[in-house]
Amino acid sequence: MKALLTSFDLLLIASALLIMTAGLARRWSLWRKKKPASASGDWGGLADALVKHRDILKRPSVGGAHLAAFWGVVIPLIVIIAAQFGFIIPQAPADLLSLVQDLAGFALLVGILYLMFRRIRGADSQGPARTLVPMVLLLIIVLSGFLAEGARMSILETAAIPWQSPAGWLFSVVSPSSPLFMQMMIRLHFFAVLLLIVAVPFTFMRHAAASPLNVFYRKRGPRAALTLPSIDAGQIGAKSVEDLSWKQMLDAEACVACGRCEENCPASISNKPLSPRKVIRNIREQMETVAADHKGLRNQPDAPLLETGVSADEMWACTSCMACVEHCPICVEPLDKIIEMRRYQVMGEARLPAEARPMIRDLEIYGDTQGKGVAHRADWAMHQGVPQMSQAPPLNGSDLDVLLWVGCAGAFHPRNQETSRAMVKILSAAGIGFAILGKEEICCGDPARRIGDEILFRKLARANIDRLNHYQVKKIVTMCPHCLNTLKNEYPELGCNLEVIHATEMVLQLIRDKRIVLKYPVADKMVVHDACYLGRYNQVYQQPRDICRSVPGVQLEEAERNRDKGFCCGGGGGRMWLHENIGQNINVVRAEEMANSGADMIGAACPYCLVMLDDGVKSLEMEKTPKVADIIDIVADAMG
Amino acid sequence: MKIIVCAKQIQHTYARTGTLPESNYISPEDNIYRVDPHDEAALELALRLKDQREDATVTLLTLGPMIAETEIRRCLAAGADDLVRVVDPNGAPPPENEASASDPLNQPDPWVKSDLIARAVENLGGDLALCGKASLDRSSSQVGALLAHRLDRPFVSAITDLSMDETGGTLRVQRSAGRGVREIIECQLPAVFSVDLGTELRMPKFSRRQWARDYVPRQLEMATDSDIPKLRCTHRFQPRPRPKIIPAPDSRLHAYDRIMQLLTGSTIEKSGEMLTGDTESQVAGIITFLKANGILESDHADT
Ligand code: SF4
Ligand code: SF4
DSSP, X not given: OOSOOOHHXXXXXXXXXXXXXXXXXXXXXXXXXXXXXXXXXXXXXXXXXXXXXXXXXXXXXXXXXXXXXXXXXXXXXXXXXXXXXXXXXXXXXXXXXXXXXXXXXXXXXXXXXXXXXXXXXXXXXXXXXXXXXXXXXHHHHHHHHHHHHHHHHHHHTOOSOOTTOHHHHHHHTTSOSOHXXXXXXXXXXXXXXXXXXXXXXXXXXXXXXXXXXXXXXXXXXSTTOOOOOOGGGTOOOOSSGGGSBHHHHHHHHHOXXXXXXXXXOHHHHTTOSOOHHHHHHHHHHHHHHHHHHHTTOSOOSSOOOHHHHSOHHHHHHOOOOOHHHHHOTTOOOHHHHHHHHHHXXXXXXXXXXXXXXXXXXXXXXXXXXXXXXXXXXXXXXTTTTXXXXXXXXXXXXXXXXXXXXXXXXXXXXXXXXXXXXXXXXHHHHHTOOEEEOGXXXXXXXXXXXXXXXXXXXXXXXXXXXXXXXXXXXOEEXXXXXHHHHIIIIISGGGTOOOXXXXXXXXXXXXXXXXXXXXXXXXXXXXXXXXXXXXXXTTOOOHHHHHHHHHSTXXXXXXXXXXXXXXXXXXXXXXXXXXXXXXSSOHHHHHHHHHHHTTOXXXXXXSHHXXXXXXXXXXXXXXXXXXXXXXXXXXXXXXXX | OEEEEEOOEEEEEOOOOOOOTTTTXXXXXXXXXXXXXXXXXXXXXXXXXXXXXTTOEXXXXXXXXXXXXXXXXXXHHHHOSEEEEEEOTXXXXXXXXXXXXXXXXXXXXXXHHHHHHHHHHHHHTOSEEEEESSOXXXXXXXXXXXHHHHHTOOEEEEEEEEEEOTTSXXXXXXXXXXXXXXXXXXXXXXXXEEEOSOOOOOOOXXXXXXXXXXXXXXXXXXXXXXXXXXXXXXOOOOOOOOOOOOOOOOTTSOHHHHHHHHHTTTOOOOOOOOOOSOHHHHHHHHHHHHHHTTSOOOSGGGO
């Protein structure tokens, strides 16, 4: 590294950089000119991801190896580039720099060896393709570097172990003290570096360019809230990859196929054909095919359709649990692509699993998922003295603290109706001024939206927003996390900005303020099931647990997978209405896991989870199965 | 081949949650406006035929005011080629006449309706006319038969499936003959069928939805006054809301019997004793029974 570069070397470097840039530019043309997406750069997130490897380190071993390799490349690179300018630096810092350099190289060596070992051991056959080339190159680079350093040191024949360069000294033991060898090693090092630069666009090293870019442009704001397509402009989902926005394509380009999404995907875990990693890989493969088509390299008249890459079974297996989005270290979102594909299937092709059709039809004509109609929407509240917005005495802003949003499940499903009544009991006991929309409420639109029927979603949402505006509602509380997510995160795009909170958030506050008192024990050991739409979608993890803790005599257990790793109940994303014919039933898998925690009561905070887990628990073959209850019910019971 | 599907836009009352006796305890949100599901089934059968045969066209025909416009446009979007509205040339809200003015549902009688439809079908040159077996609001089940009569065509009621042979001359329909009995009937064109429930209308594709949204329905001017109404509905009574009583299972029975009781609709089999012998001994038997059950208390009865 001390040798300054000749002009020929400079030429080589320049051409390597040129090839790299050209290669990257060609890759980028796959997605660069595609449909626009609103995305803004996020320097903070990028710095977090690069410097601290925040998300990558969620898996400590391989994350650590990556961190080591990353810094093992970046530090020497900076030092060597700086060295070319021939700064005169005093001895002490120079020694320190040398030490850092040495240690960084060593970290790279260890990191790469670990990663290579993992790859060769081949536990993961689906792993990224073409990873071995850059790994071997990196290994050559670091070994030749150390050997050159070792040779230099054995030429100098230093007796003591130089503290500035311990690893180099180690290598000096094996390297001959020949200047020729040293020169050879330096050339090898240099050419390997050139090759690596050239290899960036064509091998797995591409991720070094695409992944940080993806983190930089990652989606911000409410997480996994679907974006509103402009339907009239023909955005009705993704038929082929060309219907995706550039950001969605960048996602596919950036994916390193690490498989973390798949390991947390309930569909993959329960042996369904869906794997978010495969979805992303298919998208990338199709991007490449489409690009080849445009260049006339292939003789295919039609651009390949997504449906040929991603089957119906795959796209309908998704529960929209967001685990894939949560666990991707580089902010790739397989979920929104699956929804885009569903949108095209449902709106463009009118292809929808037959089981879900009656539900959609009920939403169209009756405005609820059960087809009971708005006339019956307030039946659960009959003779309960539940104040309704439309009824006298008129509630104005001052009397009304909060609007209780009931949701279809809470209004019609017998199990969930109990929860609605329990919530009414809690709110009345706490002296909160609340009201329901009653017959004026219709489905928030979540089931339609997740299934892909954006037109229907809009129709429902607009009607609801009209009502909310009419009554000038400021704050909403709801028992249903799906309603919560839709009202809070997705209605703003339609121009409805309200404060929306989940029942557990509100109830916890009431308990803390001592406005309600929990007197009676309900269970000994409880375990909380994290609803996807409450936890991962809205970061409400702690409140349900705190509520359970404040019930007298409750000992709280944790399920094996909890909080952001929480396992879906299998009911989200419209799956509630679809048959589950392939693999295990997700709700049974989850129910078993919850039961194994040793609890005698499972607390759910979502009407879907409640029903799904209840079904799951019932089909367990166990001596004593836990009961499933909504946390709101538990609170109402504990109040006596 | 031209298929005409009659689609009736109805006000369907699915609930009775109102409080006022004058309104028959029906509040506005107890109604939905939709195309009659029988007619939707008819449309689906027509569309399936159209999928098989390239020369087939499907025309939707509707009478009366457009009270369920989104729904009828949805039907159009599902795959029909055009939508024809029968309107009164005199500008009166179609079709209005003496009878319909006093009709509780504000509809003309089936005789008048079938006349209008028959003339429309002839005007449009329809080879096959399909309509629903009945409608959810009036449920007279007459229009199909009367239409066939007026057009002098063969008629099959309550069909559930429809196909055509290769040559294109014969239609083969499946008919539900009640209590699960099915019939396969072959029929020559032109014909009139009425369609039973059971087939679900397909979902429309987006491109068709957009086309249907902007579609301007064709108007067919058809005067009604030539035909004198023959039927008149003078009253229409809503059912009185009655509380449903489900008897609790007899608690003295074993669990198995209780479950059986629930499953069989809680009819309890009657058991009794047959009295035999001459009249004297039968009377004596009755009196003994009544006494034994504490229904008769004194002995004075037999003196
Ligand atoms: S999408 Fe993310 S988590 Fe999944 S394989 Fe790709 S990089 Fe890994
Ligand atoms: S949202 Fe959940 S079910 Fe769907 S692909 Fe991602 S992890 Fe799998």
